[in-house]
Amino acid sequence: MSAAHDLPGSAGPWAGAPPEAATETTTPLRAVPARSTGRTVAAVTCLLLGLGLVAGAAAGAWLTRDPDARAVRTPYTETPTLWHSTPVDTLFPTTLEGDGAGPGGADRTWTRITVAPDAPCAAALQPRLAEAVGPAGCLRVLRATYVDATASSVTTVGLVFMDAGTTRMTALHDRFTTGGLERRPELIPATLPAPGTAAADFGDAQRASWHIDVLTEIPVIVYAVSGFADGRPVTDPRPAREATAKGQTSVAAQAGLGHDAAGVAARVEDGLRRAVTEAVDGPQATPSATKEAR
Numbered sequence: 660m661s662a663a664h665d666l667p668g669s670a671g672p673w674a675g676a677p678p679e680a681a682t683e684t685t686t687p688l689r690a691v692p693a694r695s696t697g698r699t700v701a702a703v704t705c706l707l708l709g710l711g712l713v714a715g716a717a718a719g720a721w722l723t724r725d726p727d728a729r730a731v732r733t734p735y736t737e738t739p740t741l742w743h744s745t746p747v748d749t750l751f752p753t754t755l756e757g758d759g760a761g762p763g764g765a766d767r768t769w770t771r772i773t774v775a776p777d778a779p780c781a782a783a784l785q786p787r788l789a790e791a792v793g794p795a796g797c798l799r800v801l802r803a804t805y806v807d808a809t810a811s812s813v814t815t816v817g818l819v820f821m822d823a824g825t826t827r828m829t830a831l832h833d834r835f836t837t838g839g840l841e842r843r844p845e846l847i848p849a850t851l852p853a854p855g856t857a858a859a860d861f862g863d864a865q866r867a868s869w870h871i872d873v874l875t876e877i878p879v880i881v882y883a884v885s886g887f888a889d890g891r892p893v894t895d896p897r898p899a900r901e902a903t904a905k906g907q908t909s910v911a912a913q914a915g916l917g918h919d920a921a922g923v924a925a926r927v928e929d930g931l932r933r934a935v936t937e938a939v940d941g942p943q944a945t946p947s948a949t950k951e952a953r
Contacts, residue, residue: 737938751803760922769805773853796822819880860890868911870899883924
């Protein structure tokens, strides 16, 4: 944003005009009455009292104000700027370790294969999802795609930074959980394919399972969507919460794609929480706001 420049003020229409000649007049002079000493003392006293009251009020306000009022930092004050001030490897580590995150408690490892530049919400989010979160105040979206250790599945994970307070984030969270939006197929997040990688053919038709978590302690939505790395289409995508439940026989459940979506999202969310904690409390802060990996 370019700063405005101060413009020199005009000297006015009278600049450079010759001074008017003085008009000669004769006016009878009146005697000036002597100034009352008592009245002068009273005026000075009132002036001093007034200045004293003003100074006293200012001093009282300074003494009683909260010395930390301007230094208060919270997740809601610090998070909206993290999307452009935090290194990409902090928010999207090159490798995610998922101890016990796979089907049956198997260990999983995911490797990052591509990262997208930050993007406006309307451009990065699936239209119906953008429509659902937009009224709460969507700021920016960060995205990355990971591949599992066997190169058989790919998962796109996203961080949606919001310009919303606790009330709006809580209301949005309730809409997605108790309101059921997190399970609606028309709100499945968009994928992030990458030519020349395992995610080259990862498009809308390949989406098999998804996870959406609207945080309330931090103004961010974390999502992930997974599919097969070989580009095969999936006609019956399932939310991760369902695909990771016992006894499920859907394609997403049997292939462990629900575990991929939930596991990648959980670990990226953990990293986000650590970054927010450091922004609020400083580099020496303990990761007290970090959840255990799900």
